[in-house]
Amino acid sequence: MNYDVIIVGGGAAGLMCQHQLSDKHLKVLVIDKNSILGKKLLLTGNGRCNVTNRYSPQEFIERIGGEQKKFFYKAIHSFSTEDVVNFFKTRGVPLKLENDFQYFPVSNKAKDIVDVLTKTNEETIIHYEEVVQDIKPHQTQFQVVTNKKRYLTKHVVIASGSSSFPKTGSTGDGLIFAKELKIETVPFYPAETKVYAKMIEKLSLQGLQIPNASVSLLQTKHRQKGDLLFTHNGLSGPVIYHLSEEIYHSLAHNHKAVLSINLINITKDKFIHLLYESPAKTIESIVAKLTSKRLASNLFSSFQLPKKPIQDLKHETFNQIYEFLTNFHVDIDKVEDKTLAYVNGGGVKTKELHPSTMESKKYPGLYFIGETVDLHGPIGGYNITIAFSTAYLAANHIKENYDA
Ligand SMILES: Cc1cc2nc3c(=O)[nH]c(=O)nc-3n(C[C@H](O)[C@H](O)[C@H](O)COP(=O)(O)OP(=O)(O)OC[C@H]3O[C@@H](n4cnc5c(N)ncnc54)[C@H](O)[C@@H]3O)c2cc1C
Numbered sequence: 001m002n003y004d005v006i007i008v009g010g011g012a013a014g015l016m017c018q019h020q021l022s023d024k025h026l027k028v029l030v031i032d033k034n035s036i037l038g039k040k041l042l043l044t045g046n047g048r049c050n051v052t053n054r055y056s057p058q059e060f061i062e063r064i065g066g067e068q069k070k071f072f073y074k075a076i077h078s079f080s081t082e083d084v085v086n087f088f089k090t091r092g093v094p095l096k097l098e099n100d101f102q103y104f105p106v107s108n109k110a111k112d113i114v115d116v117l118t119k120t121n122e123e124t125i126i127h128y129e130e131v132v133q134d135i136k137p138h139q140t141q142f143q144v145v146t147n148k149k150r151y152l153t154k155h156v157v158i159a160s161g162s163s164s165f166p167k168t169g170s171t172g173d174g175l176i177f178a179k180e181l182k183i184e185t186v187p188f189y190p191a192e193t194k195v196y197a198k199m200i201e202k203l204s205l206q207g208l209q210i211p212n213a214s215v216s217l218l219q220t221k222h223r224q225k226g227d228l229l230f231t232h233n234g235l236s237g238p239v240i241y242h243l244s245e246e247i248y249h250s251l252a253h254n255h256k257a258v259l260s261i262n263l264i265n266i267t268k269d270k271f272i273h274l275l276y277e278s279p280a281k282t283i284e285s286i287v288a289k290l291t292s293k294r295l296a297s298n299l300f301s302s303f304q305l306p307k308k309p310i311q312d313l314k315h316e317t318f319n320q321i322y323e324f325l326t327n328f329h330v331d332i333d334k335v336e337d338k339t340l341a342y343v344n345g346g347g348v349k350t351k352e353l354h355p356s357t358m359e360s361k362k363y364p365g366l367y368f369i370g371e372t373v374d375l376h377g378p379i380g381g382y383n384i385t386i387a388f389s390t391a392y393l394a395a396n397h398i399k400e401n402y403d404a
Helices: 012-021 039-047 057-062 068-078 081-089 110-118 173-180 238-254 268-277 283-290 293-302 315-326 382-400
Strands: 002-008 028-031 095-098 102-105 125-127 132-138 141-146 150-158 185-191 209-217 223-230 234-236 258-262 328-331 343-348 366-368
Touching: 002 012, 002 141, 002 173, 012 028, 012 039, 012 110, 012 382, 039 110, 057 068, 068 382, 081 095, 081 102, 081 110, 081 382, 102 110, 132 150, 132 173, 150 173, 150 382, 173 185, 173 343, 185 238, 209 238, 223 238, 234 238, 268 283, 268 315, 283 293, 283 315, 315 328, 366 382
Parallel strands: 002 028, 002 150, 028 125, 150 366
Antiparallel strands: 095 102, 132 141, 141 150, 185 343, 209 223, 209 258, 223 234, 258 328
16 A cells, blocks of 8 residues: 555654644555554643643743754744644634643643544544554655555654653654664653652651752752652652753763752851741751751751750851751662653654754655654653644655645
């Protein structure tokens, strides 16, 4: 069977690509392993799907990884966060802004997003529960082999995702196809996830949150501000998700990753002033007011900090405790596995692709889009937007071949 386009994977990227192609009456085949499309999309944002955010193309680029900024320039300018909002609005699924930057469907249903993306024309065929196993050039076309059939097609779009949440069908196959074709790749690794630390296990702080904590990864320039959550065996929350990728690299390269956490959001002068104001109290009680009783009592007991009244302590002790609380060190042992991370770094190296089309430089007619590409952002609607923008570029480039 011959096709104009075969799309491997019906996730965020593959579905947006087929949707963008659907106005051209091409023979398009979407192949997905699952019995439903958009299986991961349905899980996103806790079933509500944080589709995009309010950032301008420039702001968006500034917030994604270093080397990827230049590569993503054309994609985000071609299909921006504003375009995503309008795309769904004009198709009957308006989005609403939350937390001052994230967009979710007004209905709070990820399914509404999937329903828009799966609407298509009569020429588009969808094969469910079919696994693509091999892709190779065949004369002027490509041969796509699945567990069921062999197809020929003029264009192949690989939108098979990463290795994150393999139960959704994303099992890292894009990298296998790329490697077979001698296209350079970076192995998938965890990003946007929690971390493990043995020292936290001893503190019994599970469930405790520190809003807007400043956290830095020692011996690097990486620091983030955001909500921090203690788990029974480590740390989680947005601030940790943002740093997790750098923590992973630090552990891989230096076999060490130490976080410095500011547990009390207060200047030294103010802290000392508070102590002098209540000489008969303990520092623990002051810290309890600044944070929580549970955190203060845990820290003062676990680290044997002085429990005498403030008036019986030296000024130097105040400085030492301030330093301890604002530069609280946590030795990280491990980052969550890539299969459980919300997002994966790694993928097809961006230097292998044309940034304005996502087409392979080595194989004209072959495209990589979405998380299969070594391109990702933090949590907050960045990754679905990246999937959409890269899909838009590939679809437009394919359509150009049929213009005129
Ligand atoms: C729990 C969770 C919540 C998230 N929440 C958000 C959020 O709210 N906002 C946000 O921006 N991002 C979020 N993300 C990240 C976002 O979901 C992904 O970045 C995005 O889905 C990537 O899209 P994709 O199309 O590249 O890959 P996927 O959505 O993973 O789709 C890949 C598809 O390819 C299919 N496939 C793979 N290999 C083959 C093969 N060999 N043959 C046939 N089919 C194949 C799979 O079955 C799958 O359907 C979340 C991720 C997770 C895991």
